[in-house]
Amino acid sequence: MKNIETELQSSEFGEVSFRFPATHTQQAFWYLDRLERGNPAWNIAVRFELKGNLDPHRLEAAINVVVNRHESLRTTFDLNNGEPVQAVHDSAIIPLPVDDISSLPEQHRDVIEEELTIAEGEQRFDLAVGPLIRARLLKLEEARHTLLITVHHIIADGWSIGILSDEITTCYQNTESLHELPLQFADYAIWHRDYVESETAGSINYWRQQLAELPLCEITPDLPRSTVKANNGYILSTLLPEQLITSISKIALDNQTTLYVAILSALKLLIARYNGQQDICIGTQFAGRNRTEFERIIGVFVNTAILRTELSPRMTFTQLLTAVSHTFEGALQHAEVPYANVIASLHSKFDRSRHTGYSINFIYQRDFVQPREFDGITMTPLPSKSPGAIYDLNFFMVRRASGWRLSCEYDSQLYLPTTITTILDQLQSILSQVIENPCRLLNEFCFDRQ
Missing domain, CATH: 3.30.559.10 (Chloramphenicol acetyltransferase-like domain)
Structure with missing residues (x-):
């Protein structure tokens, strides 16, 4: 070389x-x-x-x-x-x-x-x-x-x-x-600071109520957790069948919601079955570019929110869709409050083994980077390599030229790759069962822990 x-x-x-x-x-x-x-x-x-x-x-x-x-x-x-x-x-x-x-x-x-x-x-x-x-x-x-x-x-x-x-x-x-x-x-920075100081008091109250007594929500790691978070990350992914995405999208539309909410609902169900909890909290990110004049500026506009949903075993999946959709819409209405301000308002003790204060994240985004042809050159984005895991588990859905890819970036000091592969397979299985019967009770979903 x-x-x-x-x-x-x-x-x-x-x-x-x-x-x-x-x-x-x-x-x-x-x-x-x-x-x-x-x-x-x-x-x-x-x-x-x-x-x-x-x-x-x-x-x-x-x-x-x-x-x-x-x-x-x-x-x-x-x-x-x-x-x-x-x-x-x-x-x-x-x-x-x-x-x-x-x-x-x-x-x-x-x-x-x-x-x-x-x-x-x-x-x-x-x-x-x-x-x-x-x-x-x-x-x-x-x-x-x-x-x-x-x-x-x-x-x-x-x-x-x-x-x-x-x-x-x-x-x-x-x-x-x-x-x-x-x-x-x-x-943007000057505008946003002024906006936060003058316009977000009501939203802070919303988040205080929404996240009061927030439980720890995680999938039990395979390996012992360090008292200070390490940053060893790895990414595993799978390409979801086009027919599965088409069918889930139709079910979401029939229930007046989105593919994002449908995948998030399935993920919440999966986590609930892993940890036995009903109060399921998952972080997500909003783009934060709600004004057209900010769309072509390079900078960090993104903001984090925690989406909290109470599940019940006797709830149907369509009822879960409605509950998660309601949670998401509320979060979106109050998304301008910086996540750091939300956490500060909760007076929560900071856990140094979790940088963000929570363990599981879900991102659903369009493919920002498109293949390009210029001056006789073809430029194609390649799958990323993880420089380090921010969360225990970070699930993300991204639309690529080949279709929708479901990935999980995970902390490799906590989880084995076989566990992550199993989780991704189980999530796809839940989606397939939703297609068979969207009104299935949550406690009737087949869940093979392997």
Whole structure:
């Protein structure tokens, strides 16, 4: 393996142009980073396959156009009176190192590609020094590369990765083809802080009532839990049959709800059968981009909410759908309250073995990163490698070109891969039983613990 020289040998930042307060979500990430500096669990690590006659120098230039277009990508974090603030630099450049592994035998090359991908995703960021984005290119063949991009979650979210990939491919073709952004993340941050301070008192009361005496909700781990959360993560996934998705979507529609609520309801049933509880709490994330002017800004807009539902064995699945839908709609109406503010209002004791205060999360999202063709090159997103598990179990549904993929990122210091495979199979089995009879009582679902 050899490293190819690039025009840029190291990252460089210009002077700090201005500072402004971190958002509530960024404050939460900053304080979590204080618990373990550079914790890679807060990295967003993505990768793309690039096929075609790629010019690495043009790609490097395109990446840096986008970095300088978005203030969030040239932001670091300082302290002011004990509070984290964002420091926006007037310019930034990041290198694109190229690792040429094309001469290796194919089997060995695949192993090295995997190792480099994992190592890149797990490399730590320093929030005070930056940059909080980096890129790396792996040359696999003359006309096939893998592009690795890693961003700290404090400056970006999943939606942002879609913007980033779109703009990189656009700038690769023409670095002057993008219109100037009318707003930057600082505009959102200032607006949102004012909104939270003036408009969310009623929503705080809603969350206090909704999450009062919140129980611990988990699937018992296979292995002992450490007193301080480790960050070893792994992802297992399965492609759901198209007919299953079509049938579940129709049942959801017939019950005036969505596919998201239907999958979440099945997951809640599965967890209840594992832990024997009826009060089931699962975290989720809302995009937080409720205004069109924020849709093309790279930044961390996402917010967390806990969805709590009381199950009864004599409840039918359609009744469960109604209950979960009601919970979701209530959460959506009060989704502007930062999760950190909600937790603070509950006066709950912080459990350092659970960064977020809960164990199980569920994400359902559109595929932000689409395959792209540009300048004779095809760019295709590849499945991610986990840089670290934030939750004990993080289930996510994402629509890919091949169909709907159900995945679980899990803490590999708590669960064995065989357990996760079984859980994913059981969840699919529950959905199949729902299709057979949506009015089946919850205690009549077949549940093989294997």
